[in-house]
Amino acid sequence: MTADQLESPPEDDQIIKGRRLRSPRTFGAVLISTAVLVVAGGLLSDVVAVRTGHRARPWRADLAHQLATRHLDDPWVRLGAGVAVLLGLWCCLLALTPGLRRWLPLSRPGSAIDRAGVAALLAHRAEEYPGVASVKVRVGQGSTKVTLQGTADPAGLERGLRAELARIPLALPNRLDVRARSAGRRQR
Amino acid sequence: MSRSTVNRSILAVAGLLLLGGGLLVLAGSFDLYRRLHLGIPSWLPLGSPHEPLVSTASRTRWDDRGWWWPVVIAVLSLAVAAALWWLAAQLRRSGPGTVTLPTPPGAGPVLRLRGRALEDAIETETIALPEVTRIRVRLLGNRRRLLLRAAVRMQSSGTPADLLDDFHSGPLTHARTSLSLPELPCELRLQVAGRSSVRTPKPPRVL
Numbered sequence: 001m002t003a004d005q006l007e008s009p010p011e012d013d014q015i016i017k018g019r020r021l022r023s024p025r026t027f028g029a030v031l032i033s034t035a036v037l038v039v040a041g042g043l044l045s046d047v048v049a050v051r052t053g054h055r056a057r058p059w060r061a062d063l064a065h066q067l068a069t070r071h072l073d074d075p076w077v078r079l080g081a082g083v084a085v086l087l088g089l090w091c092c093l094l095a096l097t098p099g100l101r102r103w104l105p106l107s108r109p110g111s112a113i114d115r116a117g118v119a120a121l122l123a124h125r126a127e128e129y130p131g132v133a134s135v136k137v138r139v140g141q142g143s144t145k146v147t148l149q150g151t152a153d154p155a156g157l158e159r160g161l162r163a164e165l166a167r168i169p170l171a172l173p174n175r176l177d178v179r180a181r182s183a184g185r186r187q188r
Numbered sequence: 189m190s191r192s193t194v195n196r197s198i199l200a201v202a203g204l205l206l207l208g209g210g211l212l213v214l215a216g217s218f219d220l221y222r223r224l225h226l227g228i229p230s231w232l233p234l235g236s237p238h239e240p241l242v243s244t245a246s247r248t249r250w251d252d253r254g255w256w257w258p259v260v261i262a263v264l265s266l267a268v269a270a271a272l273w274w275l276a277a278q279l280r281r282s283g284p285g286t287v288t289l290p291t292p293p294g295a296g297p298v299l300r301l302r303g304r305a306l307e308d309a310i311e312t313e314t315i316a317l318p319e320v321t322r323i324r325v326r327l328l329g330n331r332r333r334l335l336l337r338a339a340v341r342m343q344s345s346g347t348p349a350d351l352l353d354d355f356h357s358g359p360l361t362h363a364r365t366s367l368s369l370p371e372l373p374c375e376l377r378l379q380v381a382g383r384s385s386v387r388t389p390k391p392p393r394v395l
Binding site (some may be wrong): 001022023024025026028029030032033034036037040041043044047048051058064067068069070072073077078080081082083085087088089091092093094095096103106108110111112113114117118120121123124139142167168169 | 194195211217238264356380
């Protein structure tokens with residue numbers, strides 16, 4: 001490898017080893033860029049128009065008037081500030097959290113498996129088990145819940161499904177929990 | 189700096205600005221400084237609920253200075269240019285269009301392979317693997333350092349570990365050796381076809 005190669009890592013999001021995938025957050029950044037473009041572009045065109053001797057357009061005159069006359073205890077000002085706080089919190093949350101919760105990392109670097117895919121694998125295995133009428137599998141980031149309907153022994157099924165889960169080379173630990181739902185009760 | 193880092197920084201800066209501005213207005217609006225007996229620093233605007241959002245003092249503070257309007261116009265132009273540039277960068281198709289093929293030293297022409305052809309070759313070989321029902325490969329990265337992203341769908345009767353091994357020792361290794369690269373990083377996203385839950389069909393209701 002040459003020094004040139006060392007200096008230029010791939011521009012796109014790099015492969016992350018053994019950790020959760022991180023979303024590039026393209027959509028949020030595009031939204032913010034568009035908002036900045038619209039606001040700054042509008043203001044710029046109007047400021048330039050005023051500087052070159054034209055009149056300010058009605059929307060800017062109205063906005064300046066509203067900003068100068070509405071006081072801080074105005075309900076609309078409070079509402080706007082509340083919305084700004086919530087949006088700001090949400091943006092910070094998006095910036096800090098990894099995202100891509102749909103994918104569970106696999107032990108081979110860069111590869112990941114769909115959570116619904118893990119559920120399908122477990123359900124496929126459980127279906128073959130004797131005495132299982134129906135089974136509902138919910139796979140989370142760190143734990144998996146299986147709800148069983150039928151006459152099968154939950155402990156036995158749990159052992160079988162643990163083995164099946166262990167065959168999937170997940171990078172992070174995932175707990176498995178099997179619960180039986182009695183046949184007489186109706187499923188939610 | 190990767191695109192993800194820049195996007196997340198943009199989100200964080202925008203979020204902090206919105207959060208700070210909103211909290212400042214709310215604090216002034218509910219008169220928190222007086223109720224909590226906090227001394228307001230003199231430079232902090234929006235201190236009391238009876239102030240307007242933009243007071244005459246803050247509106248005309250720099251109005252008469254010669255540099256004020258040129259600076260406003262320059263900052264706004266910069267913001268517009270940066271937003272346009274970043275939007276264009278997001279919409280551009282990422283990944284190199286072609287890949288240089290290895291040729292024996294001293295040979296004349298440079299051989300290039302279209303990126304789409306490389307994707308196609310890997311897809312064709314992967315779909316022949318057992319239990320694979322769908323595959324889509326995309327070439328990312330740049331010409332010096334390629335990066336592949338593969339989305340694979342397999343049947344629920346298959347084994348993910350075997351599929352990963354087959355994919356890495358088969359299509360991926362073949363692509364790497366034919367391009368004579370020391371390594372060819374690949375992100376693999378594995379999906380499993382089939383029902384997420386097994387349900388017996390509902391018995392017909394007898395009235």
